[in-house]
Amino acid sequence: MDDWDDGAAAPTQSIGVRAEGGKKFSSGRGFKAVESNDDDWGTSNSGDTGFGGSGGGGGGWNNDDQSSDNFRSNNRGRGGRGGRGGGRGEGRGRGGGGRGGGFRDRDGDRNGNENGYGGRSNGGGGGGGWGDSGGSKSNEWGDSGGQSNDGWGGDSGGKSDSWGGGNDDEGSGGRGRGRGGRGGGDRGRGRGRGGGGFRGDRDGEDGGFGGGGGDGENKEEVKREIYVPVERTADEDLFTSTISSGINFIKLDDIEVNVSGEDVPPPMMSFEAAGLRPHLLENVKKSGYLKPTPIQKYAVPIIMGGRDLMGCAQTGSGKTAAFLLPMINKLLSSQEGPVVDGSTSQPRVVIVSPTRELAIQIYEQAKKFAYNSIVKTVVAYGGTSVSYQKNHVLAGCHILVATPGRLLDFVKRGHVSFASLQYFVLDEADRMLDMGFLPNVEQMLGDASMTATGERQTLMFSATFPEQIQHLAGKFLHNYVFICVGIVGSASTDVEQVVFQVSKFDKREKLISMLKEGNKERTVVFVETKRNADFLATLLSENDIKTTSIHGDRLQREREQALWDFKKGICNILVATGVAARGLDIEGIQHVINYDLPNSIDEYVHRIGRTGRVGNRGKATSFFDSAHDSNLAPEISKILKQAGQEVPEWLSSGGFSAGGSDSFGGRDIRGGDFGRAQNFGAQPAEQEEEQW
Numbered sequence: 001m002d003d004w005d006d007g008a009a010a011p012t013q014s015i016g017v018r019a020e021g022g023k024k025f026s027s028g029r030g031f032k033a034v035e036s037n038d039d040d041w042g043t044s045n046s047g048d049t050g051f052g053g054s055g056g057g058g059g060g061w062n063n064d065d066q067s068s069d070n071f072r073s074n075n076r077g078r079g080g081r082g083g084r085g086g087g088r089g090e091g092r093g094r095g096g097g098g099r100g101g102g103f104r105d106r107d108g109d110r111n112g113n114e115n116g117y118g119g120r121s122n123g124g125g126g127g128g129g130w131g132d133s134g135g136s137k138s139n140e141w142g143d144s145g146g147q148s149n150d151g152w153g154g155d156s157g158g159k160s161d162s163w164g165g166g167n168d169d170e171g172s173g174g175r176g177r178g179r180g181g182r183g184g185g186d187r188g189r190g191r192g193r194g195g196g197g198f199r200g201d202r203d204g205e206d207g208g209f210g211g212g213g214g215d216g217e218n219k220e221e222v223k224r225e226i227y228v229p230v231e232r233t234a235d236e237d238l239f240t241s242t243i244s245s246g247i248n249f250i251k252l253d254d255i256e257v258n259v260s261g262e263d264v265p266p267p268m269m270s271f272e273a274a275g276l277r278p279h280l281l282e283n284v285k286k287s288g289y290l291k292p293t294p295i296q297k298y299a300v301p302i303i304m305g306g307r308d309l310m311g312c313a314q315t316g317s318g319k320t321a322a323f324l325l326p327m328i329n330k331l332l333s334s335q336e337g338p339v340v341d342g343s344t345s346q347p348r349v350v351i352v353s354p355t356r357e358l359a360i361q362i363y364e365q366a367k368k369f370a371y372n373s374i375v376k377t378v379v380a381y382g383g384t385s386v387s388y389q390k391n392h393v394l395a396g397c398h399i400l401v402a403t404p405g406r407l408l409d410f411v412k413r414g415h416v417s418f419a420s421l422q423y424f425v426l427d428e429a430d431r432m433l434d435m436g437f438l439p440n441v442e443q444m445l446g447d448a449s450m451t452a453t454g455e456r457q458t459l460m461f462s463a464t465f466p467e468q469i470q471h472l473a474g475k476f477l478h479n480y481v482f483i484c485v486g487i488v489g490s491a492s493t494d495v496e497q498v499v500f501q502v503s504k505f506d507k508r509e510k511l512i513s514m515l516k517e518g519n520k521e522r523t524v525v526f527v528e529t530k531r532n533a534d535f536l537a538t539l540l541s542e543n544d545i546k547t548t549s550i551h552g553d554r555l556q557r558e559r560e561q562a563l564w565d566f567k568k569g570i571c572n573i574l575v576a577t578g579v580a581a582r583g584l585d586i587e588g589i590q591h592v593i594n595y596d597l598p599n600s601i602d603e604y605v606h607r608i609g610r611t612g613r614v615g616n617r618g619k620a621t622s623f624f625d626s627a628h629d630s631n632l633a634p635e636i637s638k639i640l641k642q643a644g645q646e647v648p649e650w651l652s653s654g655g656f657s658a659g660g661s662d663s664f665g666g667r668d669i670r671g672g673d674f675g676r677a678q679n680f681g682a683q684p685a686e687q688e689e690e691q692w
């Protein structure tokens with residue numbers, strides 16, 4: 001299940017069954033904001049119409065201590081979290097029952113970290129009032145939440161006992177029957193009609209979940225708290241916060257590079273040779289970059305030459321610096337300050353990323369390269385205080401890094417205009433141009449203030465770039481150059497890929513034994529659903545494996561804390577949904593485990609690319625459940641083969657037929673002269689110091 005955040009147009013999943021004849025409530029309280037702020041609330045409801053409350057319940061968050069991230073003591077469990085309320089103000093949601101399977105910490109002391117997960121307790125349908133939960137004292141849920149009509153939304157700050165407390169017992173999935181979730185934030189009136197929840201499987205798919213959703217008219221999800229992001233890394237520390245190149249760095253030069261387009265500028269052989277400004281060169285050196293990677297060698301001169309670009313290169317091969325360096329160089333050369341026209345900020349560079357954490361990371365990289373210079377960088381992304389980020393944007397910035405929803409919101413409100421834009425960058429461009437985000441990108445590029453194609457430079461980067469997306473991308477680019485380092489969509493050869501056949505019933509045991517054997521290797525475990533991410537994180541914590549999790553249902557504050565805990569080694573295991581598959585660059589990830597394989601091979605390539613970066617070696621293990629994953633067998637076989645790795649017989653006999661790289665978009669789709677790539681071949685590798 002996809003859980004990409006922040007796409008205003010991203011579809012909301014509906015999992016509930018709509019009940020007929022729900023009950024109306026005239027007022028109520030949903031999630032309680034930590035701090036009230038008109039602007040924030042207003043904004044959170046100002047998006048496009050279309051997808052209403054993703055649920056009705058608005059279940060009470062059982063977090064007495066709003067200032068803490070702590071779920072440890074008696075009331076810290078999240079009581080069954082209801083579906084999200086049907087919005088505030090005019091928002092009307094028809095929602096389902098809440099999500100069952102709230103979890104509650106039974107033993108706070110065992111969880112040493114702030115985001116710690118406690119024991120399992122599965123409540124029934126959370127938001128939806130009375131859930132009958134498998135194995136637990138379900139009636140308590142109903143009593144506490146549902147019977148009082150007023151209790152649907154739950155006062156998140158208040159009597160949380162009634163929501164979170166009560167159910168100590170373990171049990172598998174709750175069966176939530178949502179009865180008319182009542183929408184609404186603190187100050188709104190919502191109307192809800194509830195849908196029934198789902199009952200959790202008894203076979204171990206824990207946690208029933210409630211109906212997700214009605215078709216309310218609420219504009220966007222109600223935010224659950226207003227979060228002012230914490231800048232955790234001091235500017236000086238940015239230089240050491242990325243990954244040091246590994247022993248195979250030099251081998252990147254062996255990868256064949258194809259470049260196509262008209263009058264392509266020649267590659268640079270060193271950062272010094274590119275003509276970058278001394279201040280920038282100093283910051284590059286301070287970052288520990290001695291030599292450019294292949295994508296940097298080609299992309300930097302092309303961007304400096306004023307060209308549009310579609311760049312494809314493997315995960316962890318330095319694409320971020322490939323676009324940041326030439327842009328920052330230009331900003332430094334012009335020496336112009338940020339443009340703010342009245343109450344509208346006009347950045348010169350806009351970089352759009354599909355996830356919030358990736359936006360933060362790009363922002364930090366930009367700040368690092370622009371360190372101690374006039375170039376100002378700002379980040380804006382969902383799940384955070386709008387007014388806080390708006391103030392930063394309006395203070396003026398050269399570079400704005402943003403997720404699409406928040407950016408469009410700022411554009412709509414007139415806080416941001418593209419009138420002075422020189423560069424428009426789509427990172428993870430294939431993702432930005434797929435069905436979920438394409439309307440957002442079209443809106444940005446079609447905005448009345450947007451500089452014309454040809455006047456601005458448009459740059460797109462990714463490790464995967466299917467041909468149909470290339471076709472689509474072409475219409476936003478002007479006489480562009482296409483660079484392809486290696487085969488587009490191929491995995492880094494520095495990642496050792498192992499695929500095991502594991503049925504869904506054996507996955508947990510296998511995972512636990514593997515992690516215990518792994519001796520605290522820093523590991524990302526990818527799962528398909530948010531629910532399972534929570535469940536597994538809890539399970540692993542119970543097994544004394546320090547674990548945290550990241551997925552789209554966690555508060556932004558929790559997401560950032562989770563990544564921080566993982567980066568700092570407070571938790572060595574990160575259980576993640578696809579939200580962490582792309583772009584994240586975390587030092588020391590030794591192992592990626594696909595507990596659940598993704599639905600697409602591109603996603604597989606991005607996920608395993610969280611390890612084996614910039615010449616470091618890594619390992620990726622995938623649990624292949626033939627009942628579910630057989631359609632991926634040929635493509636995984638192909639990826640393994642391309643990376644020069646052994647393909648298990650059972651996998652290849654599942655229908656694998658070797659073909660060209662076309663389905664991965666391994667060539668410039670323009671064909672003709674453009675498609676006639678100049679093959680720059682492999683660069684002569686310098687003498688390696690160490691063989692492996």
Ligand SMILES: Nc1ncnc2c1ncn2[C@@H]1O[C@H](COP(=O)(O)OP(=O)(O)OP(=O)(O)O)[C@@H](O)[C@H]1O
Pocket residue numbers: 242243244245288289290291292293296313314315316317318319320321462463582583584585609613614
């Ligand atoms: N020339 C270089 N020398 C040394 N390290 C580098 C160099 N270029 C980039 N790096 C480092 O390599 C790591 C990976 O870079 P980056 O995140 O840009 O990869 P990417 O190609 O964008 O990967 P992904 O496709 O996963 O997003 C970062 O930690 C970055 O600081």
